[in-house]
Amino acid sequence: MTESLDESLGADLTAMEKAGTLKSFRHITGPMNPEVTMAEKSGRVLVLSSNNYLGLADHPEVVAAGKKALDEYGAGTSSVRFICGTFSIHDEIEKALARLSRTHAALTYVSCWTANTGLIPAVAGEQDALVSDALNHASLIDGCRASKAKRLVYRHSDMDDLEDKLEQAGGARRIFLVTDGVFSMEGDIAKLPDIVTLARRYKASVILDDSHGVGVMGKRGRGVCEHHGVEGNIAIVTGTLGKALGGAAGGYVAGSQTLVNYLSQMSRPQLFSNALPATVAASAKKAIEILEREPARIERLHALTRKMRDGLKQRGFKPLEGDSAIVPIIVGDTAFAIRMSKELLAEGIFITGFGYPVVPEGTARLRIQMCATLTDAQIEFALATFEKVGRKLGVI
Ligand SMILES: *Cc1c(COP(=O)(O)O)cnc(C)c1O
Numbered sequence: 208m209t210e211s212l213d214e215s216l217g218a219d220l221t222a223m224e225k226a227g228t229l230k231s232f233r234h235i236t237g238p239m240n241p242e243v244t245m246a247e248k249s250g251r252v253l254v255l256s257s258n259n260y261l262g263l264a265d266h267p268e269v270v271a272a273g274k275k276a277l278d279e280y281g282a283g284t285s286s287v288r289f290i291c292g293t294f295s296i297h298d299e300i301e302k303a304l305a306r307l308s309r310t311h312a313a314l315t316y317v318s319c320w321t322a323n324t325g326l327i328p329a330v331a332g333e334q335d336a337l338v339s340d341a342l343n344h345a346s347l348i349d350g351c352r353a354s355k356a357k358r359l360v361y362r363h364s365d366m367d368d369l370e371d372k373l374e375q376a377g378g379a380r381r382i383f384l385v386t387d388g389v390f391s392m393e394g395d396i397a398k399l400p401d402i403v404t405l406a407r408r409y410k411a412s413v414i415l416d417d418s419h420g421v422g423v424m425g426k427r428g429r430g431v432c433e434h435h436g437v438e439g440n441i442a443i444v445t446g447t448l449g450k451a452l453g454g455a456a457g458g459y460v461a462g463s464q465t466l467v468n469y470l471s472q473m474s475r476p477q478l479f480s481n482a483l484p485a486t487v488a489a490s491a492k493k494a495i496e497i498l499e500r501e502p503a504r505i506e507r508l509h510a511l512t513r514k515m516r517d518g519l520k521q522r523g524f525k526p527l528e529g530d531s532a533i534v535p536i537i538v539g540d541t542a543f544a545i546r547m548s549k550e551l552l553a554e555g556i557f558i559t560g561f562g563y564p565v566v567p568e569g570t571a572r573l574r575i576q577m578c579a580t581l582t583d584a585q586i587e588f589a590l591a592t593f594e595k596v597g598r599k600l601g602v603i
Contacts, residue, residue, distance in 0.1 A: 227542025228562055233552075238265035239454060241581045248552065253585055255575050256558040258450035260423050260532050261504050262580030263494045269453050276489030284482040289471070296485045300492040301459070301467075307421070307429055307495055308446070308461035309438040314470050315483045319418050319447035319458030320346040324353055325476035326445060326460050327414070330469070331356035331383055336376035338411065339385035340364065342393065347385055347416055356383075363390070366401045373409040382409060388417035388431035389424065392566050392574065394533030396424070399435040412442035418458075422451025423532045428498050428505040434530070442466075448487065453494035455487045508532055508579040511586060515577060518590040523603035526575075534575040538602060544571035550596045556589060 223229045234246035239259050242251040263269050280294055288297070297315060304313035316322040327350030331337050335356040339347060342363040351358050357379065359372040369384070376382045384406050386397045397415070406413045417430040425433025428451070432438040443466060448457035460470060471477055498504070512532050519526050519534070527535045538544050541562025548560035551573075562571035597603040 227545060230545075230559075231549075233557065240265050241578050241585060243557070245557070248555075250555065252552070252555055252557045253589060254557045254578075255589060257454075257576060257578065258419075259454050259578055260451040260508060260576070261428075261494070261498065262578050263451070263497060264454040266453075266494070266497065268497065269490045269493045272493035273455075273486040273490040276485045280485035282484075282486075284484060286482075287478060287480060288482050289478060293482070294485050294488075296488045296492070297482060300483075300488045300495075303492050303495045304446075304459050305461055307499075308444045309429065309432070310444060310461040310463070312464040312467040313459050313461040314467045314474075314477070315448075315488065316458045316460070316476055317480065317483055318449065318456055319416065319445060320349075321476045321480065322445045322447075322458035322460050323347050323350040323416060325350075325474040326443070326470065327351055327383070327385070328354040329474040330443075330466075331381065334380040336379035336382045337385055338369065338372045338376055338382065340369075340387065340390075340397070342390050343385060343387050344391055344416055344418070347387070347414075351385060363393075364395065364398055366398060366405065369402070370405055370409075373405060373411060376409070376411070382411040383414050384411040385414045386416070388415050388420035389531040389533065391419050391533065392535065392561065392572070393527055394529040394531045394535055394574075395527070396420070396431055396434065396530055399431060399437045399441075403437050403440045413440075414443045414445065415441045416445045418445075418447040418450055419531060419533060421446045422494075422498055423505070423508065424530070426505065427502055448491040448494075451494075452498070453487075453490045455490055457483045457487050457491055504579040508577055511579070511581055512577045514586055515575060515589070518586070519593065522590065522594045522597065524593065524597060532577040534577065535572045536575070536602075537570055537572045539569065539571060541568075541571040543600075544573060547573060547596060547600055547602070550600065551592065554592045554596060556592050 235243050237244045243254050245252050301313045323346040331354045333355040337351045337356045338359045341360050361368040361372045420430035422428045424431045443462040445460050524536055544560030544562050558573050
């Protein structure tokens with residue numbers, strides 16, 4: 208029998224509520240910062256689950272650059288680029304992104320989601336093959352699904368399985384090896400030196416999504432390619448402006464000039480969806496400048512991450528190992544992760560519990576994300592609070 212839509216959707220939501228897997232949404236009443244004000248809780252709350260890795264989301268220069276662009280370019284782009292033109296700020300930020308990515312060119316999109324889903328179906332068609340990591344970000348997965356290419360998924364970071372899949376892809380006109388740089392739910396890093404070697408052997412072009420790596424990995428924050436010393440060896444890098452680089456929105460594809468020319472002609476969001484707002488482009492460009500001139504921010508981020516990891520281990524937690532600024536603590540089922548997150552909020556820490564379907568069943572987690580502008584006192588407070596809540600709930 209055909210169900211009424213709202214009743215049918217409502218029943219699904221009720222089932223989620225009963226299972227304890229319904230997400231609660233919090234309301235932030237001021238700027239994103241290591242400490243925020245929240246409608247649901249009085250006083251200030253420490254945020255440990257934002258992508259604001261470098262603390263640039265409310266940096267005065269980043270804010271000022273956006274305001275200035277609003278005056279210079281107005282509020283809207285009012286069309287796609289091929290119809291109504293590219294604003295000069297687009298050219299400027301794309302130059303900056305190419306410089307940061309060590310590529311010849313870059314092209315912006317309104318988000319990295321749009322970049323990935325606009326890139327992959329454009330370059331990979333029926334005669335081609337996509338070989339992708341099982342734990343890739345949802346936007347890469349959707350990008351692959353939207354392509355008519357043959358799709359082969361290899362076990363997460365399993366280089367033998369990757370090689371098998373590359374062999375199976377043999378004979379395709381183009382082969383793409385698709386991977387996250389930093390895997391967002393695990394915080395581990397793609398094995399790029401091996402990936403580059405295998406890609407060469409099988410004539411595959413690597414598509415690397417470095418959304419969680421840019422601004423975080425490498426001495427200068429240029430991402431996992433800098434971290435692994437393989438800059439210049441990756442055909443296509445995608446990334447977001449919505450994390451370390453100011454955190455507003457926006458994404459990009461960086462690669463050869465030919466690639467960018469091709470995407471400008473063929474990538475559907477470039478043809479059918481508005482350009483990146485000028486204000487956002489200007490703020491992100493300022494964020495890149497700050498990243499380039501203040502490497503101390505990255506050093507601080509790395510030092511704080513080590514401190515958090517060590518502190519958690521000393522208190523009996525077992526965070527997943529990794530070099531990124533993502534520190535996940537696996538706690539088991541989804542309802543428990545959500546409960547722990549609620550307990551932490553009651554103590555003044557905002558950190559979201561992730562469960563199924565964002566991560567596989569039984570591996571629900573709290574994902575700590577570090578920020579360069581956290582103070583030592585805030586880290587001590589966080590560790591003490593984790594200990595208190597962890598004991599109360601029997602995690603440690
Ligand atoms: C966050 C993220 C995205 C999405 O970025 P948006 O710009 O917010 O769309 C894409 N890929 C990866 C790996 C991410 O972590």
